[in-house]
Amino acid sequence: MNQLTLIWIALPFLLGFIIYLLPRLTRPLTLLAVFFSLGYGLALGTVTTPVSLRLLDHFGVSLFLDGLTSFFIVTNALVTMAVVLTVWESEQTPFFFAQLLILHGSVNVALASTDWISLYVALEVVGIAAFLLIAYPGTERVIWVGLRYLLVSNIAMLFYLVGAVLVYESHHGFDFVGLRVAPPEAVALLLLGLLVKGGIFVLGFWLPMTHASAAAPVSALLSGVVVKAAVLPLVRVALLVPAVEPIIRLLGVGTALLGVGYALFERDVKRMLAWSTTSQMGFILAAPEVGGFYALTHGLVKAALFLGAGQLPSRDLTELQQRGIPRYLGIPLGLASFSISGFPLLAGFGAKVLTMQNLRPWQEWAMTGAAVGTATIYAGVFFLPWTQAETRLPRGLGWGLGLLLGGLWVANGVYYEAFTVANVIKPLVIIGVGWGLYWGIVRRLREHLPAFGEQLEHLLGMMSVGLVVLFGLAWGW
Amino acid sequence: MVILEAGVFATILVGFLGTLFKGNLIMKIMAMDVMSTGVIAYYVVVAAKGGVFTPIWLPGRAVAYADPVPQAVILTAIVIGLSIQALMLVGVMKLSRYYPTLAVRDIELKNSP
Structure with a gap:
């Protein structure tokens, strides 16, 4: 398994560069x-002893992969695969595919590494490839959005670097566990970097515009996997460092409510x-120990939704309610909405129960x-009227959506114990209340929430506020 | 040593404030570079806490060596910082065709969410 792990890490980068040499085989x-990655992720899920590697002696790279990681790896592989299938017949150049692979590989590294410096390198490569x-x-517009993303994430990662050296000073190593003995300022600085990268709470205000402005396949990747490259380390830290766990849980609750609150007032589908x-x-962060399964179901659903949204005749929900959407899009979007609301028979249900x-x-x-708010939001997608369409679903997109929704169906098996009467009734009540709220x-x-928080200066200013608040939390707990 | 450390933190702070208060996109990127200079210098200061002698071990030489680990680590960060800086400047060059002044306020007025 150890050698397989190293091959798995190197392969996407290797093939990504070979694409430049052999563009015909792109x-x-x-x-x-991506297939190799999927196979590795599934194999990792069946291994009982976690893979733990330390390369280059005591201060070197440390990798740790267990069942939790395997969920994220499978998510990454399936979402990337769906995106590749979607753009298979398009005009994208080999450059696009090479970047796709480099992004895939660097997300894999970020998921596997458990020392602060390897994680830093991986997250920076993720940022460059995503840009x-x-x-x-x-x-x-996209150049500006990309620059804004790169500037914000790079400044956050500079704070993170200061935190990493503070861990080194107290622990004489860069391991995640070093955070146990590190001073509170190190906790605040490191968390700040990861929270900004993962789009958590008010530090994530850069996220809606970035994900909404990118092309549909890229949005699917960004929402489906890229943010999770920073979320898994947060989960990992919460599990390793007891003092940080309540902070992560608190931030999880805040983020869940904030995101739902903004989404309820949003009329633009992609935003x-x-x-x-x-x-x-x-x-995911509210219950770190079972976040892996939730991340898998969310990644599949959100990628399907973004890929489908790219084909919609308009981005305005009000307009879509009047004009309707083609039936071939309505069915997959409806199924995805069902899963994310927690409706039984799709994997989103098991994840939510867990x-x-x-x-x-x-x-x-x-x-x-x-959860009620989530059901309300997705009622807006589910209750869009369907129309007869003359055109058909593009073939590649059909394969991609089939893969994602099929994955959701198969993933039911991960936690089939969820299907008890009590467990089934609660989500149905939640969905019922959510739909009632929607209608x-x-x-x-018709109101809009103010969007000034998304201006570049406010994004940067929020980091200084966030740093102070995080320090307070880390110091107080 | 304390004064050195204070100077390093002042550099980081000045750089961060620059990214906040400068209105021009190029100036923001330059300020980010100032900030990253501060961070790099901090790693060097941390490495020098135990001694400042270049960490090349020779038999029989007992001096206070500097810690090689933070220096080795920050070398990677310097390279990454440089490449990101270069990438951003290329993006700014492309952007300057549409917005010759590169004032962030103007760009955001046109590209608000």
């Missing part, structure tokens, strides 16, 4: 690397989906509220 090579994919169309990503990251069971008592009411109130809402 698409098969991309698919090959190149966002800016690929080359219009002024609504992006806000929902924020709130779903909150669900998360709800692992909440602390003080989290329960807030998270139930967030009663939200459908008629």
